[in-house]
Amino acid sequence: MGDEKKVAGVSPCTRCRAPAVALVRRTGEHLCAAHFVASVEREVQETVERTGMIRDGDCIAVGLSGGKDSSVLLYILSRLLRDRPEVRLLAITIDEGIAGYREETMKAARALTADLGVEQFVVSFEDAFGRSLDAFLQNPAAPNPCTLCGVLRRRALQTAARRAGATKLATGHSLDDEAEAALMNVLNGDLKRIARTGIPGNAFVPRIKPLGGVPEKEVTLYAVVQGLFLPLPECPYAGQALRSEARTIISTLEYRHPGTTMQFMEGYTTLRERGAHCLEEEGATGGFTRCEECGEPATGRRCQACSLLASLRDE
Ligand SMILES: [Zn+2]
Numbered sequence: 315m316g317d318e319k320k321v322a323g324v325s326p327c328t329r330c331r332a333p334a335v336a337l338v339r340r341t342g343e344h345l346c347a348a349h350f351v352a353s354v355e356r357e358v359q360e361t362v363e364r365t366g367m368i369r370d371g372d373c374i375a376v377g378l379s380g381g382k383d384s385s386v387l388l389y390i391l392s393r394l395l396r397d398r399p400e401v402r403l404l405a406i407t408i409d410e411g412i413a414g415y416r417e418e419t420m421k422a423a424r425a426l427t428a429d430l431g432v433e434q435f436v437v438s439f440e441d442a443f444g445r446s447l448d449a450f451l452q453n454p455a456a457p458n459p460c461t462l463c464g465v466l467r468r469r470a471l472q473t474a475a476r477r478a479g480a481t482k483l484a485t486g487h488s489l490d491d492e493a494e495a496a497l498m499n500v501l502n503g504d505l506k507r508i509a510r511t512g513i514p515g516n517a518f519v520p521r522i523k524p525l526g527g528v529p530e531k532e533v534t535l536y537a538v539v540q541g542l543f544l545p546l547p548e549c550p551y552a553g554q555a556l557r558s559e560a561r562t563i564i565s566t567l568e569y570r571h572p573g574t575t576m577q578f579m580e581g582y583t584t585l586r587e588r589g590a591h592c593l594e595e596e597g598a599t600g601g602f603t604r605c606e607e608c609g610e611p612a613t614g615r616r617c618q619a620c621s622l623l624a625s626l627r628d629e
């Protein structure tokens with residue numbers, strides 16, 4: 315009796331009439347597990363093809379934290395690249411050193427790479443910078459934990475990708491992540507900065523975001539359907555106020571007006587590219603130079619990571 319009720323309440327898949335697991339609000343389609351998986355993978359494939367972000371001969375390093383987004387990214391890329399032996403795939407996991415929080419995801423990252431047969435490189439903050447995030451944060455001069463962690467993680471990923479011989483560094487940013495960052499840039503009102511982000515930087519290993527067209531909700535559901543979801547404690551340092559407010563605004567708009575996030579990003583991307591084009595015509599290079607200390611791209615004499623490390627050393 316209970317079972318019948320449950321089945322009766324489930325909408326059939328728009329494409330095959332099997333019980334649906336998802337309502338994709340922006341298309342209005344109910345999808346079964348198989349069709350949902352296929353639709354997410356097609357979205358990623360279209361992003362990859364439209365932007366030409368993965369080319370023959372590329373070595374793609376996936377920044378794999380072991381959380382759901384990066385796990386989904388590695389999983390989907392390993393499937394999409396199955397028939398492209400001319401593209402190499404590897405994973406880089408950064409262990410920031412956050413006691414009581416990172417252990418489970420580190421384990422998940424190891425298990426996933428072993429399952430998929432993808433080579434994994436693990437680098438700890440301690441290896442890269444001499445101290446764990448926890449230890450850095452003991453310093454009273456340390457900035458906001460998320461800022462420090464983000465800057466050092468990006469640096470460690472970049473260095474590890476270069477050392478591993480990668481030609482592209484792929485991160486698991488979803489459509490929502492991109493839209494939040496875009497909204498924050500708009501709210502900060504620095505148009506020059508927005509334009510600058512449209513100029514291909516001179517990072518040694520260019521970054522790509524193959525999940526950039528997939529809404530966060532779909533990334534999460536994909537992780538659940540494929541058994542990649544790991545319920546996680548919240549990071550003990552979490553809480554960037556502006557970003558979490560940006561997230562609420564975007565998810566509220568998307569809920570009330572499905573498709574808004576994608577439209578916003580299409581508009582934002584066009585603006586950014588036009589802005590970048592104008593800057594380039596003026597002969598600007600995005601303001602990037604090389605860091606005097608480490609040689610990575612910087613906007614001043616020192617890159618962000620080296621400046622932060624220096625400020626913590628001087629203390
Ligand atoms: Zn179906």
Ligand SMILES: [Zn+2]
Nearest residue numbers: 605608617620
């Ligand atoms: Zn530097």
